Amino acid sequence: MSHPAPPVAVIGAGVVGLTTALAILRRGVPVTIYAQDPDAPQASSVAPAMFTPYAGPAPDRLRRWVESSWRSFVTLAARSPESGVSMSTLREAFYHRRPTEPWLADLLQPRPLPPRPPYALVRDTTRPAIDMLVYLPWLRGRATAAGAALVRRRLQRLHDAFDAGHRTLVHCAGLGAGPLASDPAVRPMHGQVVHAPNDIHLGHSIHDDAAAPGSAYVFRFPDRLVIGSTFQPDRPEPGTDEPTLDDILRRARALLALDGLPTPERLGAVRIQVRGAARPARGSAGVYEDVRLEAESLAGGRRIVHNYGHGRMGVTVSWGTAEEAADLALRP
Numbered sequence: 001m002s003h004p005a006p007p008v009a010v011i012g013a014g015v016v017g018l019t020t021a022l023a024i025l026r027r028g029v030p031v032t033i034y035a036q037d038p039d040a041p042q043a044s045s046v047a048p049a050m051f052t053p054y055a056g057p058a059p060d061r062l063r064r065w066v067e068s069s070w071r072s073f074v075t076l077a078a079r080s081p082e083s084g085v086s087m088s089t090l091r092e093a094f095y096h097r098r099p100t101e102p103w104l105a106d107l108l109q110p111r112p113l114p115p116r117p118p119y120a121l122v123r124d125t126t127r128p129a130i131d132m133l134v135y136l137p138w139l140r141g142r143a144t145a146a147g148a149a150l151v152r153r154r155l156q157r158l159h160d161a162f163d164a165g166h167r168t169l170v171h172c173a174g175l176g177a178g179p180l181a182s183d184p185a186v187r188p189m190h191g192q193v194v195h196a197p198n199d200i201h202l203g204h205s206i207h208d209d210a211a212a213p214g215s216a217y218v219f220r221f222p223d224r225l226v227i228g229s230t231f232q233p234d235r236p237e238p239g240t241d242e243p244t245l246d247d248i249l250r251r252a253r254a255l256l257a258l259d260g261l262p263t264p265e266r267l268g269a270v271r272i273q274v275r276g277a278a279r280p281a282r283g284s285a286g287v288y289e290d291v292r293l294e295a296e297s298l299a300g301g302r303r304i305v306h307n308y309g310h311g312r313m314g315v316t317v318s319w320g321t322a323e324e325a326a327d328l329a330l331r332p
């Protein structure tokens, strides 16, 4: 005897889809997750990831998502360190001074440091660092342990999931959302990172705010450093290339030298692995995080909740957008 499909299907098993599935499961509703290849490189498995919001959504929504996610990650760091989430010091070096929203400063509690040319502002903050090599499998394990069925399937159209018997679809396909929702605002923004041992004994993470070819950073995790990155438009395929990786290391070494590290040239001399994938950006005219989070009501009581276009901050706002997507999916 075949069982009826659960009412809700989540499309996508990146950080956005898995977190959304978990938010729905925690409300007692079963979920099927569809993903074209849950094990292939995708933005979520390539991100290092540091808790870093970007302006793009309406200010009140961004604040709600960031504050909600902050609470979730701080709790995970305290109660579930096996999730790969920890609180860590990030040194930020800004070429240009820009104000921090008061609500965000309340969370980050910035500690200014003496200015160091060419930077106009240098400061330390403590924030969640999410080791995606640990966190993504942990999230998937939590979703399946809570009863989610994970189906390996590439949808040609969103309606394929309605045809399988689901009544509500939560659409979290990242870059795949462009073709699935016929949304021309979705754009690939490729990034590459190098994983290396912390044989330079770096005690904190550090990044700058260079716009092109992307900010330089070295993120410190308990067992390694992750060095990045680039922000390259219109390159959808995963992968890396040597000239770009060399340039990433050159910029990161210069950043560490300005920070006073005695042996920056040793950074990345030994590589553990390299990774590259496209971020699912959405927007135009310098906006890359115009997240689409809204419900679309269809005939016969069917519904699609779109939750995609997280660009550079999909991990950062994952819990906030997941909770709102769950509200929209389960609203009577």
Ligand SMILES: Cc1cc2nc3c(=O)[nH]c(=O)nc-3n(C[C@H](O)[C@H](O)[C@H](O)COP(=O)(O)OP(=O)(O)OC[C@H]3O[C@@H](n4cnc5c(N)ncnc54)[C@H](O)[C@@H]3O)c2cc1C
Binding pocket: 011, 012, 013, 014, 015, 016, 017, 034, 035, 036, 037, 038, 042, 043, 044, 045, 046, 047, 048, 049, 050, 051, 052, 153, 154, 155, 156, 172, 173, 174, 175, 176, 177, 180, 190, 191, 192, 193, 228, 229, 276, 277, 278, 279, 280, 308, 309, 310, 311, 312, 313, 314, 315, 316, 317
């Ligand atoms: C180098 C790099 C550094 C980053 N650093 C950070 C950081 O420090 N902090 C931060 O918050 N974010 C960071 N990001 C951004 C972050 O990784 C993304 O915003 C986030 O991973 C997006 O998640 P997602 O689930 O929307 O998309 P993805 O992770 O791309 O997942 C999309 C899912 O949809 C599935 N899918 C797509 N099309 C279909 C289809 N037709 N049928 C079925 N399934 C489909 C895919 O298989 C996949 O499972 C970084 C990204 C990169 C690349």
